[in-house]
Amino acid sequence: MASRPNARAAERVSPQREDDARRSEPSSPAVSLRGVRVVYRRGAKQGGLVALDDTNLQIGRYEFVSLLGPSGCGKTTLLKVIGGLIGPTEGTVEIFGGSPEEALRNRMFGFVFQEPNLLPWRNAMSNAELLAEVIDRKSVDRARIAALLKAVGLEAFGESFPRQLSGGMRQRVGIVRALAFDPKILLMDEPFAAVDALTRDTLAEVLLEVWGGIRPVIFVTHSIEEAVFLSDRVVVMTTRPGRVLEEIPIDLPRPRTRDTRDTAEFTEIRRRVRQAVDRAQGNRGS
Amino acid sequence: MGELRSGDTSGTASVRGESAAAFTPAHADAKMRWLRRVWNAFLPILAFAVLIALWQLWVVWAGVPAFLLPAPTVIVRALIDGWPDPLAYDTWVTLQETLGGFALGCVLGFLLAIGITYSRFLERVLYPPIVASQAVPKLAIAPLFVIWLGFGILPKIIITMTLVFFPIVVTTAQGLMSVDANLIELLRSVNARPWQVFWKVRLPHALPAIISGMKIGITLAVIGAVVGEWVGAGAGLGYRVLFAQSQLQTPVTYAAILILITLGVGLFALLDAAGRLAAPWSDAADRINVTM
């Protein structure tokens, strides 16, 4: 993979580690799912609910991958299987060659959910520290967190409490909280679904800035535009039981900015992704 | 309203609220608001004073005998005459019973709530008898505690405890369990230990609910102490109410009741203030203005 244009932003918050990683195991994927099936148990009479079936997916070490698919197709389930929060009923999941449970124990995952769920009794800085503090309260990297807050445009709001922040600002704190302990993989479940459209575009740019191409991101979204703008690859899933229908590489150059959205290439790729999504929904369109 | 609630602001610029003055004539408004606040504080006092005055007038004008309904001035007289002996001592006894029972009730309620929160089994086993225990009339079973535990302070404390623990269990369990599932999941994703989830999230999240439960509990505690004294005691405000009544010293009865009310209201206010200090974020959105 070519060198990341955003690497400088990333270096401020994560020194050098990626170069070592790149050298040691250049080709093996960060995440690998083979034949994954997830069945939720329901009432005894109804039998199981198949949320995911025969799902195969490989995600590279520096790759930004978006999952697109209709509601209820198992995107959240897929994210939780990767993050070791749910065990697959069948199939194998590997995270850097190990099991997801092992990866979870080693604090490899940074999760961001749709609702930032900040603690109202902690200010922004302290909220951003929460997960790092849970991992090891003595080695919380405050300088890193301060740098991240600055990178997402909240340097003046470290002392502010959640109720004093807008929805978009709260979600930025949520992103900083997930990156605070320098996780190996970022898992995001519709993180911008609850913020307004204008803020959403800005948050996408902020996310690319702090991501910097140094770790894989798996990003669930309903927005085709957002998926295309952010990703190296868009994975389109079918309706339940979910499986991977199509994988569309997005070879738009980086860094991507506001203007990227207006280019002809962007429009063309967006059209292709939209067609794939239509196919996933059984040609109903949307 | 000229106040801008902080939760409503969505842009970066308006968070600091400098612009608030632009649409609020601040000085004229401040004076009005101050007057309104004084009026709001004054109104209940005024209403209370009117009520007392009417009481006094009616008793004097109609010549109601003191053993039926003493005039407020007579009650105050009885209060002064009975202080410190025996009313101060009674107050001290009742206060001990109230606080002792309240403390035990809080501990019991808190432990039960934790059990219920962390174990479905305990929830199913404990909830029915806990709820049933509240349907039992306390006055009816109070004599049993006296038989088991004697005439000292202990049965009063236990009776008080049985009243106090219930609101604590309900509010604490509700508070501990109402944490957003995604937040718990987020902590689980970094392999948080259960005790970390408890101390960092569940307990502070439940604090406003716990404080509400304690505020209900403290008023029940005063009632519990009085009930405990009624089935067998030699001192205390509840005992004094009954004893003075049997002697037709109705003014003393009223004086004791007055102290009981003051005790209940005072303890409640104390907890209310402590609660605001301990959990300033609860309902803070309504109290904190961006306008400075």
Ligand SMILES: Nc1ncnc2c1ncn2[C@@H]1O[C@H](COP(=O)(O)OP(=O)(O)O)[C@@H](O)[C@H]1O
């Ligand atoms: N804990 C659960 N128990 C039972 N069914 C579930 C559970 N979580 C999700 N499901 C079901 O699995 C399907 C996939 O859910 P989800 O992964 O949340 O989809 P998505 O995130 O794509 O909207 C849905 O039909 C949902 O109702």
Ligand SMILES: [Mg+2]
């Ligand atoms: Mg979902």
